[in-house]
Amino acid sequence: MLTAKGERWHRSRHPWIYRDDLQAVDGSAAGQIVQVKAADGRPLGQAFCNPASKITLRWLTDNAEEPIDRNFWAGRIQQALAFRQRVVRDSNAYRLISSEADGFPGLIVDRYGEVLVLQSLSLGIEKVLPMILELLVEQVRPCAVVARNESSIRALEGLPQEKGLIHGKLPERIEIQEGKCRFWVDVLEGHKTGFYLDQRENRLWAKGYARGRVLDAFAYQGGFSLQVAENAEEVLAIEDSAAAVERLNENLRLNGQVRVKAERANVFDRLRELEKQGDKFDLIILDPPAFAKNRGEIRDAWRGYREINLRGLRLLNPGGVLITCSCSYLITEEIFGEILREASRDAHRTVRFLESRAQSRDHPVVLTHPESRYLKCVALEVV
Ligand SMILES: C[S@@+](CC[C@H](N)C(=O)[O-])C[C@H]1O[C@@H](n2cnc3c(N)ncnc32)[C@H](O)[C@@H]1O
Structure with a gap:
């Protein structure tokens, strides 16, 4: 039962x-689906419950009567698939289920061609995961499903850290296509579930600003570098993870791309050096x-973002473009704007x-979340 304040919050x-x-x-409702009631006993809907987590209820439906069974989850998977058919273009790698935004509180499912990679991040979803896995196999027919359940969020939900193959057989290499580029993805060892799928549309869009000399800082496996190379004279990609640089070079070979040069370095140090040398980029x-x-x-992050953006701006030729990102939710658009002004x-x-x-739109933004x-x-x- 909600408090009066809880009810107001819920109305948002x-x-x-x-x-x-x-x-x-x-207390015995851990991981269960519970009926949620207003202070006066009115039924409001149903939610996953985890009494051990600060986020105790995760909303499932406003319908208090609806059975939350196999059909319910099958319908939600169909909706998630239909939405991706509407918004995903030019790629076979995208987020298929994006947690609350798709009505699966705490579940992420990414698709890399025929391979699915999932992350289960709430106790409630963990309990129904075997059924959801069965439905995904039925509806998507993947050759393999991998679990990357390694997030610290799991610890807050009282769940163990684990990863591995949970269905089918992994192909020797997983190759995805994004626009005109191809990438090899390591779904077991790569960052996140293997690739930064959330930047797909931004990578394809960034191509429109590419010309002359390009610097791709924090390059990972070359996502931006490869896309912008088509319109650039040369691209310098900087990344400090040795494994990512190795994979970046493999991706360059896979695409026959010779205009990109990958360097393993710390971006903070390298930007200072480039400035000292008088290097300039477009x-x-x-x-x-x-x-x-x-x-x-937040305070240290502010300093970090200001530093790289300041150096970035100084390294640009007149008319040059800075494409600058932040994936910290806590650095709001307003804060980021203030940092860029500074x-x-x-x-x-x-x-x-x-x-x-x-x-990218396959990671939907829900206005009230x-x-x-x-x-x-x-x-x-x-x-
Ligand atoms: C958000 S990811 C970049 C994703 C990439 N742009 C893409 O589209 O695939 C950030 C990357 O920065 C790298 N990184 C983190 N700190 C770094 C540093 N100080 N210098 C260089 N690279 C760093 C990480 O290893 C990671 O690959």
């Missing part, structure tokens, strides 16, 4: 209910990892705003 349509907003929770892409993972890290001021450059974007809009990607032009 946020899909999570916190422990403090509940009058009572049945397009710079900054796609760093999340610098702020909790509120306590960077422009400290770089002593006049900077024009061109465009602002979010994550602000946490679902986490990726910012801004294009700026130096005058």
Whole structure:
């Protein structure tokens, strides 16, 4: 049963209910689907319950009567598939199920051609996972399904860390296609579930700004580098993970791409060196990892983002474009805008705003779930 404050919060349509907003929770409901009631006993709907988690309820449906059974989950998978058919273009790798945004609280399923990779991040979804796996196999017919259940969020839900093949047989190599480029993806060892699928549309869009000399900083396995190379004279890709640089070079060979040079280096150091050498670029892409993972890290993250953006702006030729990203949810669009203003001021450059974007549409943003809009990607032009 919700408190009066909990009911007001629920009316905002946020899909999570916190422990403090509940009058009572049945301790034996861990991982179960529970009926949620208003303070006056009115039924409001049904939710996954985990009394041990601060996010105690995760909303499933406003319909208190609806049976949450095999048919319910089958219908939600069909809806998720139909949505991807509407929004995914030019690729066979995308997010098929995006947690709350698709009505699967705590479940992520990414598709790499014939291979599915999932992450289960809530106790409730973990309990129904065998049924969902069966349905995914029935509806999508993957050759393999891999679980990458290694997130720290699982610990908050009291779930163990684990990864491995849970269905079928993995092909020797997984090759995906994105626009005109091909990539080899390592779904067991790669970052996230193997690839940064949330940047797919931004990578294809960035191509439109590519010309002359391009710098791709925080390059991972060359996602942006390969896309922009088509319109550039040369691309310098910087990445500090040895495994990612190795895979980047393999991806260059796979595409016969010779205009990209990959360097293993720390971006912070390398940007300073490039500036000292008097290097200049026509397009710079900054796609760093999340610098702020909790509120306590915001101040340091602010400094980090300002530093790379300031250097990026100084390294651009007049008319050059900076494509700059932040995937920290805690660095809001407003904060990111303020950081970019500071960077422009400290770089002593006049900077024009061109465009602002979010994550690819297969990672849907739900308006009443602000946490679902986490990726910012801004294009700026130096005058
Ligand atoms: C968000 S990912 C980049 C994704 C990539 N742009 C893509 O589209 O596939 C960030 C990358 O930065 C790398 N990284 C983190 N800190 C770094 C540093 N200080 N210098 C260089 N690379 C770094 C990580 O290894 C990771 O590959």
